Amino acid sequence: MTLHERYADAMMKTLSPPLAVLVRGEGCYVWDENGTKYLDFLAGIAVNSLGHAHPDMVAAAQQQIGTLAHISNYFASPSQIELAERLKRLTGAGDAGRVYFCNSGAEANEAAFKLARLNTAGGRRNRILALNDSFHGRTMGALALTGKPLMRAPFEPVPGGVQHIETSIAVLEREIDDTVAALFLEPVKGEAGVIDLPEGYLRRARELCTKHGVLLIIDEVQTGAGRTGKWFAYEHSNVLPDAVTLAKGIGGGVPIGALVTFGATSDLFLRGQHGSTFGGNPFVTATSNAVLGVIERDDLVGNAARRGEQLRELITRIDSPLISEVRGRGLLLGIGLSEPVALKLAAAALAEGLIVNAANESSIRIAPPLIVGDAELADFDERFRAALASVTSSGLVSANR
Structure with missing residues (x-):
């Protein structure tokens, strides 16, 4: 055969x-x-x-796999801590930021979905907004966020509470209010054919989310790690999100995902509310550090x-x-x-x-x-x-x- x-x-x-x-x-x-x-x-x-x-990536992977590959989330490793600190710095999350590691972009968006559900304001916030024709992954929570009805249809009912909206500033201004927990968006819709957001959209989204206490969650799974000519695509609009999801390019080929939170958003998750056996293990974080280190150095x-x-x-x-x-x-x-x-x-x-x-x-x-x-x-x-x-x-x- x-x-x-x-x-x-x-x-x-x-x-x-x-x-x-x-x-x-x-x-x-x-x-x-x-x-x-x-x-x-x-x-x-x-x-x-x-x-x-790439020789630097190969060397880092070989060194780590021969030293310590996996330890579970009961323990930490130097490479895990180093990568979390690096991502806090690169994303602009700073000292108040926190990092959660997982294994893919879909898993990062699952974590972000749960994060959004915690922004309830005593039960008054029961809506999550996402964009039509968006793509956030194929697991059930990420699929619920994905604005492609044909992809969701075979698996309905998906987790509820998500409303998909047209990608226009006028619709954004109409829909965002104090009942919204989070707005999910891609700064460039990659799976839709590499579609840019309208001019000024991300800045207006930031303004409205701040005004109404809505979490602005940006999916940089495809656009992050320098791909758009900035470390993260939201930098083109001079804004910072409340949370950003990462994967793909930060690992350079090893399976890794991350959720990075900013400011007070970092206090929403409590111990035991989320986790991953493989997330942030020594092998993938050592390799990711090598990848991001080369991107910075060169x-x-x-x-x-x-x-x-x-x-x-x-x-x-x-x-x-x-x-x-x-x-x-x-x-x-x-x-x-x-x-x-x-x-x-x-x-x-x-x-x-x-x-x-x-x-x-x-x-x-x-x-x-x-x-x-x-x-x-x-x-x-x-x-x-x-x-x-x-x-x-x-x-x-x-x-x-």
Whole structure:
């Protein structure tokens, strides 16, 4: 049996068949079982901040796995404490901040959901607001927050109390009042096709949440750790949240999530109200410290800002009837298409040795490693142009465009 056949025979049918079986990676490139080389401009869906097999990450993982891998949450480790302190500093939570560690973005949002439920004001706050077309994870609480009805429908009833609203300042102003416990939002809707919030939205959300005692909880699972050209996307709006959820890029490939609380929000959780056996264990926190340390040392946040502008300019210079707009910030970009051919374009790109993602029928998502440089951008340009030409010449694009 081939590896693909073995996968189909062994794995649960929750995902589409794999596009390839990958066996190794280096920098911004990966190779499949047949030796085919691909330029990875998805980075494991914004996870592999340092690309593949970065020597500092490898060394940290090897050292820690050979020393102490797991100890449960009855004990602490130096790497856990160091990472919590680092995240308090990087997020701006400061001395009053607190950190809860888990294993994924969905788990971080589950913790944040419970945190929101604690902001009751004596029972007067019974509403949680989230945005239409948002994505916060696939576990039941995170799914309840997710603004995609088709994803929730097979699993109803999901936990209640969540109201999904349109993403406009006018709706925000109408809905936020003293009955709301929390507002959940992504600063960029990644799974929706990399959709930016309206200008001024986050600043107005902060003002309204402060006025009414509402927790502003920002999901930075996909946008955090420098991906948008700032450590966290809320920095572009010069605001601080009451809590932020993190995962993906902070681990660079190891499974880790975190909830960071700010100010008085840090006092809401009491002992025994939440926990995780694996959360914050020595192996993942030591590796995460190495990842974040490299991002700081090598100014990869600045590199994301600079390379993101280069990548945006490169895409907008392509003369193709398929490209209608470029969205997003830094190294999280969405290419809006004039025709619903994103799946075919992503497949054509893969055939050219380029990994990108069709977030939906009319959007291509791009999220390369933060280490990307001139050579990789030039390689992307060549491969993506070839993919566009392939789809355009196939007759899939309307003749009048």
